[in-house]
Amino acid sequence: MSELALALVLSPDEQIARSRVEISSIDDKLLTLLNLRQDHARRIGEAKRASGACVYQPGREREIVAALGERSTELLSPAHVRTIWSAIFDASRSVQEERVVAFLGPRGTYTEEAMFAHFGCAARALACESVDAVFAAVTGGRARYGVVPVENSTEGTIVRTLDLVLDTTVSVIGDVVLPIAHCLLSKDAGLADITCVAGHAQALAQCRRWLDACLPAAERRAVSSNAHAAQLAAQTPALAAIANRRAADHYGLAVIAPDIQDEQINSTRFWVIAKPRAARQDDERTLLCLELDNRAGALNSVLEPLAERHIAVTRIDSRPLKTELWAYRFFLEVACHPQHADLLDALQVMRDAARSVTVLGSCATQPESRHANHA
Numbered sequence: 004m005s006e007l008a009l010a011l012v013l014s015p016d017e018q019i020a021r022s023r024v025e026i027s028s029i030d031d032k033l034l035t036l037l038n039l040r041q042d043h044a045r046r047i048g049e050a051k052r053a054s055g056a057c058v059y060q061p062g063r064e065r066e067i068v069a070a071l072g073e074r075s076t077e078l079l080s081p082a083h084v085r086t087i088w089s090a091i092f093d094a095s096r097s098v099q100e101e102r103v104v105a106f107l108g109p110r111g112t113y114t115e116e117a118m119f120a121h122f123g124c125a126a127r128a129l130a131c132e133s134v135d136a137v138f139a140a141v142t143g144g145r146a147r148y149g150v151v152p153v154e155n156s157t158e159g160t161i162v163r164t165l166d167l168v169l170d171t172t173v174s175v176i177g178d179v180v181l182p183i184a185h186c187l188l189s190k191d192a193g194l195a196d197i198t199c200v201a202g203h204a205q206a207l208a209q210c211r212r213w214l215d216a217c218l219p220a221a222e223r224r225a226v227s228s229n230a231h232a233a234q235l236a237a238q239t240p241a242l243a244a245i246a247n248r249r250a251a252d253h254y255g256l257a258v259i260a261p262d263i264q265d266e267q268i269n270s271t272r273f274w275v276i277a278k279p280r281a282a283r284q285d286d287e288r289t290l291l292c293l294e295l296d297n298r299a300g301a302l303n304s305v306l307e308p309l310a311e312r313h314i315a316v317t318r319i320d321s322r323p324l325k326t327e328l329w330a331y332r333f334f335l336e337v338a339c340h341p342q343h344a345d346l347l348d349a350l351q352v353m354r355d356a357a358r359s360v361t362v363l364g365s366c367a368t369q370p371e372s373r374h375a376n377h378a
C-alpha cells in the first residue's frame with residue numbers, strides 16, 4: 004500500500020506512532036552521519052594544528068550554508084538550514100580545539116549572551132568579575148578568547164575596554180552587536196514597593212527617562228554588572244535590578260516591567276579578543292591606534308592617505324595619552340582588510356605623519372543586530 008493510501012486508513016494515533024518509528028530510524032542515521040562528519044572535522048583540526056591554520060573559517064561555513072540553502076524546500080527553509088548547521092559547526096569546531104572563552108560575568112550578563120551568540124554553546128565559559136579580568140585571562144592564557152562590551156548605541160564608548168585594547172597585547176578578532184532590551188526584575192515586589200534600583204551605570208543611564216517617570220523616588224545604585232544587580236535583587240525584596248530575561252531565569256526573579264530602555268533601538272557592540280593572530284581572509288574592517296603630535300593638521304595628515312585611497316573610516320574615538328597633558332591617541336576602524344595593498348600603502352604614509360600607528364586587529368563583515376534569545 005502506498006504512503007498516501009496508508010495515511011487514509013490509519014487513525015491519527017496510528018499515524019503518529021508510525022511516523023515516530025520512522026523519525027527514530029532517521030535520527031539514528033543522522034547521528035551516524037554526524038559522527039562521521041565529526042571524525043572528519045577532527046582530522047581537519049589535526050591538519051590545521053600542523054599547518055598553523057585557524058580553526059574558525061567563516062568563509063567556508065558561509066559557502067556550505069549557501070549551497071545547502073539553495074536546496075531548501077517548503078518543509079525546510081533556508082533559515083532552518085542556517086540554524087541547524089550553525090549547531091553542527093559549533094560541534095565541529097569544538098572537536099578541533101577547546102575554546103575557553105572569558106566574558107564579563109557573572110552568569111546572566113549581556114556579555115554572556117553575546118558570547119553565546121558568537122561562539123554557540125560549544126564554548127567553555129569563564130565568568131570574570133571585570134573587563135580587566137577578561138583581558139588578564141586572555142593574556143595569561145587561561146582563556147583562548149574573551150568577550151567584552153565596547154560601545155552602546157545610546158551611551159557611547161566603554162572607555163575601559165578601549166584603553167585595555169590600546170594598552171595590552173591582545174587583538175580584536177571579531178565583534179557582535181546585540182539589541183539590548185532592559186527589564187526591571189524583582190524577587191516578588193510590585194513597582195510600588197521598590198525603594199532602590201540597581202544596575203550597571205550604563206544600564207541606569209539607558210533607562211533614565213523611564214526611571215524618572217515610573218520610580219522617581221527610588222535610589223539608583225550603580226554596581227559592577229547587571230547580573231550582579233540581579234543577584235542583589237534576589238537577596239533584597241525592596242531592591243529591583245535592571246537586567247535581561249536570562250538573568251531573571253538564572254536568579255529566580257520576576258519581570259515587573261519589560262523593555263524599559265529609553266531608546267528602543269538600544270544596542271551594544273561587544274569585541275571578541277584573543278592573542279594576536281594573522282588576519283582571516285574575510286576580515287573587512289581593520290582597527291588602528293594612532294598617536295599624533297599635538298599640532299594643527301596632525302589628524303588630517305593621517306586621515307588624508309585613507310581618503311585618497313577611498314578607504315572609509317567607520318569609527319573614530321579619542322583617548323587621553325595620559326603621559327602628556329591634553330594630548331590624545333586616536334582609535335580608528337577602517338573598512339578594509341589589514342593586508343590589502345591600498346591600506347598597507349596608506350599605513351606607510353600615515354607612519355611618516357604620526358608618532359606611531361598600531362594595528363589592533365580586524366573583524367569580518369559588520370555583524371547584523373542579533374535578537375536576544377529570551378527563551
Ligand SMILES: O=C(O)C(=O)C[C@]1(C(=O)O)C=C[C@@H](O)C=C1
Nearest residue numbers: 047058059060061063064092095
Ligand atoms: O573546513 C574546515 O576548515 C573545517 O574545519 C570544517 C568546518 C565544518 O564543520 O564544516 C568546521 C569549522 C570551520 O569553521 C569550517 C568548516
